[in-house]
Amino acid sequence: MVAGMDATIEVRGVHKRYGPTTAVDDLSFTVRPGQVTGFVGPNGAGKSTTLRIILGLDAPDEGTALVGGRQYRTLRTPLRHVGALLDATAVHPGRRARDHLLWMAQSNGIPGGRVDEVLELVGLRPAARRRAGGLSLGMLQRLGIAAAMLGDAPMLLFDEPVNGLDPDGIRWIRGLLRSLAAEGRAVLVSSHLMSELEDTAHHVVVIGRGRLIADTSVRALVAAASKDQLQVRTPGRSEAMSLLANAGATVTAGDRETLTVSGMPAERVVALLGERGLPVMEVTRHRASLEEAYMELTRDALDYEAVAVEES
């Protein structure tokens, strides 16, 4: 990063209520430069509210949100500090794509040439003169990303950027997010699907019902969820299951010939099956998907939610 330019986003003790509903409850986390931070939680978990608070749009009841050490509302050319995609459909349908970016650029003293640059960058150059009402959701999403890129800002926020993109577009945005982080920017990407962040995020902040559930690196999260699980492939699946279970392991059946075994070292599994003459075709250390890790993490929060729904 440019010297002296603090590109850290900090949320400290933020609390936000809308009437009787608590949207964000004592939330604190930090988004560091140079990496993609995933911001994950089920719909209604408070992600969008938190992003609006960071951008000075909603005022928190308690706590503060700082971008580069300053309150967003004190920035004079905010688009040069923080680029944000909140809602890609928030464009007047009668306005041309280029004009939508033009007024934003003008409001922050960004030269008009930059508008064409970002249109090129997101692949919207051919649609620059089309009116927003005639653009597909995927194109609107690209327009919103172009808007976030306008100020070449060191901090970037994207709320559900994958929405409406085709598989090509999804691959493209993952690459874009990683390269933005590699340039030293702080990148915060929200999603309600952990799987979308697989291979993209370096760090995840997980929230549920407005509360922080996890703030951890992706590697640590996956490792914790994987624990000591083994994946075993054998044709004698049911026989192997009872054998290993009787020997004290926890066993769950996978599809057809696979078993997931925990609580037993790999050598002992192979030895036991060998003694019984069961062929072992494969033993691998199981790596949990980010999604599994997430499910495990949010199970409590979701249970709580289910109870709350029943009670009401």
Add this chain to the structure above:
Amino acid sequence: MPTTTDPETDRRAEAGTHDRFGRLVLAEWTKLRTVPRWIMTLAAVVGLMALAALIDTSDQGGDVAEGEPLQEPGFTDNFHFVHQPLTGDGTIVAHVVSQEDSHEWAKAGLMVKARLEVGAPYAAVLVTPDHGVRMQWGFEHDVAGSENGAAPRWLRLTRSGDVVTGYESADARNWQQVGEVDLDDLPSTVEVGLFVASPDAVVIKRQYGSNFVNETPTRGEAVFDNVSVEADGSSPSPADGEWSDYDSADEPDFGGSSTESDGVFTVMGSGDIAEVRRPFGDDLVELSLSGAAVGMLAAAALGALFMTAEFKRGMIRTTFAASPGRGRVLAAKAIVLGGATFAAGLVASVIAFLVSEATLRHTSRDPGLPELSLANLTVLRAVVGTAVLIALVAVLSLAVATIVRHTALAIPLVVLPLLVPSLVEGGLPLSVENWLTRLTPAAGFAVQQTITRYDTAIAPLVGLGVLAAYVAVALAVATLLLRRRDA
């Protein structure tokens, strides 16, 4: 590596609040001009007003052709004058013995008049039945003397060069100056003498939708004695110059007359010497601009949409993320919207005025049709004022839309108070109606008046000021709410 966050560039970009606000205005202008429907709404302001002018005045042309007399805005100069020439400086003194109470503003007194023709410069000191002693000149200037100075009263008028001074006295010994005026370029010989005038009496009956107006000429009468005219350098003497009668009453049956016997003058006359008050005449300029009531609807719609479009799609978040100063955003919007609607309103009202002038001239056979031009300041005030009116309505709508956040709520909230006074016209007593006009935003329409009528509620610029006050309050409330509410 981000390049534009280079501290030097950033400092330049952040230099000066003036630049910052300029950028905001530019951005809002880009927003306005890039939505074709909004530009079409601006064009609709022009189209609707021109069309309304065409319809209203071709309608009016028929009435005019049927013989309704139309006069040029200006003055009436009708009275009976018993006069004689005075060369050089001098003084005229008379005692008004009595004055008939023919009208509260009946006039009896002394006058210096440059020439015996309608509209010639004059200055007069006079008594009235209900409004005391006055000194008047130039048709629009009126200075009050003593309030209880009805007849009998002594009056004196002196001419010294171009300066005419009026005095009054109860006893011809203690004189009080009433007023003094410098009449430019008085000829060396002027006409001085006694005059009497008495305006038309007006009775108005109102029933829903129509006014029954009765205008009856009145004849005033006053008795003068101790009349003396004295040219400077000669000794005071009873008036022995040749007295002549001049009468400029416009009602043939109500001409004036005078009799004199032993220095006692009895003078009768009717009419008025004043700014024209054609209390029932049509204000042709106002009529030509009547389309503003329709054009304003388009302006109000644009004003509301310019803001509600932001709320409807959450665009307001993009706007406030780009420019966190919410009061400034509203100010920039108001300036852009006000400027654009003023420009459209100005084009509209100039076209409307020219179209209706041409239409009137084409359809009317009235030889007395006034020559109205944009070079006339009163006309210009009405035409430019109409553009200001339309801009103010648009900005009012912007502010109200900011407060209520729904187009369908904002437009009626703005438009109904503007239309109500004209909708209930004739259905309420005149005084109630006038107060309604003074207190609602509809007061702004007063700026289109070019003559004073019997139903004139408020002065043109004061009316515009009332509307502007509504706009200011609405903008203040809107700013407060924008700052307090989450976006």
